[in-house]
Amino acid sequence: MASTVEAPAAGPGTAGPDTAEPDTTGPAPARRRPLRRAAGAAGAVARRTVAIAAFLAVWELAPRAGLVDRTFLPPASEIVPALWDLARGGQLWSDTEASLARSLSGFALSILVGVPLGLVIGWYRPVAELLDPLLELFRNTAAIALLPVFILILGIGETSKVSIVLYACTWPILLNTISAVRTVDPLLVKSARSLGLPAPRIFQKVVLPAAVPTVFTGIRLAGATAILVVIVAEMVGAKEGLGYLINASQQNFAIKDMYAGIVAISLVGLVFNYLLVLVERRFTRWQQTPAQR
Incomplete structure (x- = not known):
């Protein structure tokens, strides 16, 4: 005897098994790679320039603070x-x-x-x-x-x-x-x-x-x-x-x-x-x- 119970119709907010939307709650591994590369490049640049930046900062601030005579060592x-x-x-x-x-x-x-x-x-x-x-x-x-x-x-x-x-x-x-x-x-x-x-x-x-x-x-x-x-x-x-x-x-x-x-x-x-x-x-x-x- 065939069942007379009908399957509920798929509403506008209900997705069937064949029409399920992909989960986008988290970044995929392929999306993480560019971010990691960019972060790694930024870190490498920072490591290479931090010493130079510190040297230039000392050079700029020492004459202005009067630690050395700015006549002989301008900023x-x-x-x-x-x-x-x-x-x-x-x-x-x-x-x-x-x-x-x-x-x-x-x-x-x-x-x-x-x-x-x-x-x-x-x-x-x-x-x-x-x-x-x-x-x-x-x-x-x-x-x-x-x-x-x-x-x-x-x-x-x-x-x-x-x-x-x-x-x-x-x-x-x-x-x-x-x-x-x-x-x-x-x-x-x-x-x-x-x-x-x-x-x-x-x-x-x-x-x-x-x-x-x-x-x-x-x-x-x-x-x-x-x-x-x-x-x-x-x-x-x-x-x-x-x-x-x-x-x-x-x-x-x-x-x-x-x-x-x-x-x-x-x-x-x-x-x-x-x-x-x-x-x-x-x-x-x-x-x-x-x-x-």
Whole structure:
């Protein structure tokens, strides 16, 4: 006997089993991922900038509070207009161009000299035994101490400045390259030899790739050295450059311009180091994890 009870009709507020609406009370996992990534990026930026922000705050507040004489250390907010005036007048750009031309020339030449020489010394023991005493003698001689010698021999022009940068930058590149070759895992070399590879192929396929990260460490150290040494050289004798700008501003008691030149040097060094990091990542991509890429 068929049942005469009818199913209640679905009203406007009642959803049947086939027309049930999805539950939107909580975010789905796919919706959480962008939020987590944004929060992680914001946290990373905060961690990287909190120290700089604290430093700038101390720099701004210390002169205003009378902790230091603002005549000799103006607040940070007063340095920005001075930096802008130097940039608008063109002096900042011409001085930066002069310093970069000198430092980059010496830096590039140091790579051309330091890397091949370091590879040869690190790979061939007879060459190392011949040159190690000479390297130990000159590696402990500060480049700044030799600046008067370079000026006496090469003059006060561009040659002496590029040469002192070349000398100063060669050592970190050379020493790190030698260390990179000598510290390659011996097991990798033995494995390559067991496969019958000749010495040049072992050097090309095993030693050189394994040495690249340490070589770039030396190159980055040399990049910082190039900026430092060229500034000192320009303070001693130059008519343009950031070092000249700082020295001339100090002598003329243009304190704000002096600090503006110091800030410009810091920014140039920061950008230079960042570019070197990008190049290093490009050459060591095989060593990075997918997350690092």
